[in-house]
Amino acid sequence: MDSTYRSDVGLRPWAEGDLPLLTRLLGDPAMTEHIGGPESPEKLLSRHKRYLEFPESAGRVFAIVVGDEETPAGWVGYWESEWLGQNVWETGWSVLPEFQGRGVATAATALMIGWARADAAHRFMHAFPSVHNTRSNAICRNLGFELQGEVDIEYPPGTPMHSNDWRLDLRGPGA
Numbered sequence: 001m002d003s004t005y006r007s008d009v010g011l012r013p014w015a016e017g018d019l020p021l022l023t024r025l026l027g028d029p030a031m032t033e034h035i036g037g038p039e040s041p042e043k044l045l046s047r048h049k050r051y052l053e054f055p056e057s058a059g060r061v062f063a064i065v066v067g068d069e070e071t072p073a074g075w076v077g078y079w080e081s082e083w084l085g086q087n088v089w090e091t092g093w094s095v096l097p098e099f100q101g102r103g104v105a106t107a108a109t110a111l112m113i114g115w116a117r118a119d120a121a122h123r124f125m126h127a128f129p130s131v132h133n134t135r136s137n138a139i140c141r142n143l144g145f146e147l148q149g150e151v152d153i154e155y156p157p158g159t160p161m162h163s164n165d166w167r168l169d170l171r172g173p174g175a
């Protein structure tokens with residue numbers, strides 16, 4: 001599956017030096033238009049620490065890197081969540097503006113799906129992009145997620161968001 005996407009995109013574990021990357025991704029109003037608005041410096045720091053200490057049994061958090069120099073370009077990850085009474089993986093992603101529109105998020109998400117398949121802890125992975133987030137909905141469709149329908153969720157907690165519920169069967173075709 002991965003070979004059909006950009007081959008110069010890679011993933012590496014979240015690292016100590018990634019706070020500036022996280023701040024550009026989640027501390028910026030334009031970047032967070034579809035995900036509840038920018039986070040405060042305090043929230044970003046606690047998120048950064050959480051990512052550094054993420055136990056493998058609870059999912060994985062990666063920095064997306066591009067090219068031989070492994071330039072940091074974004075974030076992708078999956079974490080345990082309960083959805084409709086089932087334990088599932090939930091996933092999300094974010095790519096810096098200067099790397100957008102070139103297939104980076106699609107390639108990185110394909111690699112991340114490979115990790116989740118290998119982890120084999122849960123059968124289903126869900127993504128809940130806003131119905132207005134054209135690019136994220138395209139990523140789900142292109143990578144084999146199946147649209148379950150529209151749902152009203154809260155992201156971040158307390159902020160309502162009208163989303164699509166996309167589900168990928170990690171044991172289905174391509175596994």
Ligand SMILES: CC(C)(COP(=O)(O)OP(=O)(O)OC[C@H]1O[C@@H](n2cnc3c(N)ncnc32)[C@H](O)[C@@H]1OP(=O)(O)O)[C@@H](O)C(=O)NCCC(=O)NCCS
Nearest residue numbers: 031034093094095100101102103104105106129135136138
């Ligand atoms: C969503 C996001 C990660 C996409 O990153 P990206 O690297 O640009 O994505 P890709 O280049 O892999 O493109 C994904 C799809 O969006 C389409 N797309 C890219 N740029 C686009 C644009 N300017 N307008 C509309 N569609 C666009 C691509 O064509 C592709 O679909 P296709 O393969 O069917 O043509 C990035 O826009 C982002 O970080 N946004 C802010 C954070 C966010 O919303 N995260 C998602 C939360 S669910």
